Amino acid sequence: MLSRITSYIAKQIGSVTFVATISMCLLVTLVQSIKFIDMIITNGLPIEEFFRMSLLATPRYLSYLLPIVLFGATLFTYNRMTSDSEIVVMRAAGLSRGKLARGGFVAGFLGMLICYSLTLYLMPASQVEFRSIITHARSQIGSAVLREGQFTNITGDTTIYIREKQSENTLLGIIYHNGADNLTIIAERGNIVETIEGPRVVVFNGNKQVKKDGELHLLEFQKSTLDIGLTKDQKLLRWREANERYLPDLLFPNPNDPNDVQNFDKLIAQGHARILLPIFCLCLPLIAIASLLSGQHSRRGQFKQVSTAIVGMLINLILHIWLTNAAGKNPTLLYVMYANVVIPMLASFYMIHGRRKLKAPRTRAVGSEA
Structure with a gap:
């Protein structure tokens, strides 16, 4: 069973993640609604299709948003607890950095499981249905033309x-x-x-x-x-994109399909990216925790630690995006994609568990002179 401290920190991170995720989803939906509304007006679709398309588009961008939101929620929670001296009190009570990090680890692990459900099933399933609606709307005479x-x-x-x-x-x-x-x-x-x-x-x-x-x-x-x-339904000829494929279809493209053969390395790279993306839900929060807990507490704030965590997160994600695209041309970079996730996690674990505990500052005896 989780300790009270671990449960408390995990719930704090979870509540912030929930609110931030809902807000980000509403913002993205608002931006996409312009395209959906234009499609509905142009093709004469019922208004119910707008809500359906918005719902189907959610798993795709949510799988990319969740690791970033979890990182921000973890960074915010631990920084607030440090500013409110909660971390200082817990450290004074004898809790190690490893025990303090458990709450963030639990929240990240649960986020990783949710993200895997998105990338491995919900995203491809929803994208297949989403593309089907678009193709049907564009080819349907009754709603799109007449x-x-x-x-x-x-x-x-x-x-x-x-x-x-x-x-x-x-x-x-x-x-x-x-x-x-x-x-x-x-x-x-x-x-x-x-x-x-x-x-x-x-x-x-x-x-x-x-x-x-x-x-x-x-x-x-x-x-x-x-x-x-009108030409024949493009749905019969349309090649399935990477977002519409389940993991086995990405890792093992069809050798008899000319389009699959042409995009063979790209599909495999997307498949490995689909495996790695949920792990960022665990990797990025660990970067935030390691940056905040491994430094000295200062009443002036944790600006240096927060900045270090943000820079580390950005470098990690930018490298992941670049390596995913590059691995589609050079498959040997697939190993580097995994190293980009594993190395920051090992470094974070070392900063949390491996380093010696910081010495407590000396207290001056009462009545002593400088």
Whole structure:
């Protein structure tokens, strides 16, 4: 069982992390909402899709935010406890740096488990659904192109009018005109269907009017198909990006897929980055703890220790990003990616546990003279 001190520190870090994470998620969602709203207006999607897309986009940026937020929460908590002399009292009570660091370690470990659930499952699962919504919105005729009660110019020569949309794929009162072929089609109703060639409209109970050689030819039909010039669904041809893949698909790309072969090293590098990213939830807080606990307490504040921790965190993350991109071209750098995480953690453990305890300052005897 956790000691009271460890539990107290872990809860302090957890509460700060929770509030900061919610705030950062709301901020990122607000920034992304501009793009989502524009997509909804352009493609005529229902407002519910905005909340759905915002929710699906959360695991991706949350997996990158969580290590940084945990670092900030740990740094803030230990710095506040130092400023309030809580750390000094605990040290005076005989607690070592190792015992004081346990609370941050527990919070970081729990954050690492949460981040693994994001990177290994929730992020790829949500990205697959997110891309599916975008692809469907861009290829769906009923929501993206056709407008009820309006003449819609699809291509330069093609115009279509829909009196009423009874449902997502059922249309009433259709007028179709192709200027290049001098063809006009009027139909009572139609259904949107997906074919191998792309989206089509199957119309029923209407007539075709073709002007040829100065004469108008009229042909009635019970069923016909309209090709309104849209290409086939890109979803069938779209290559899955790294964010949409689960870990095995990243570490073992398909050797029969030309796109996978072309991006072979990049996919593997992204797979190892997916493994390492959650470990930063533990590595970065340890950097903060080691920086604050290994220095002398000063009433003037812990500016030097805080600055050292922030610089260490930035160097660590920047190296991780650079190495991930570089390893996509040079696979030997994968070992350096792991060293970039392991070495700071070992150094932090040494600063917390390995160094000798700081000697307590001498106290002058009462009545002694300088």
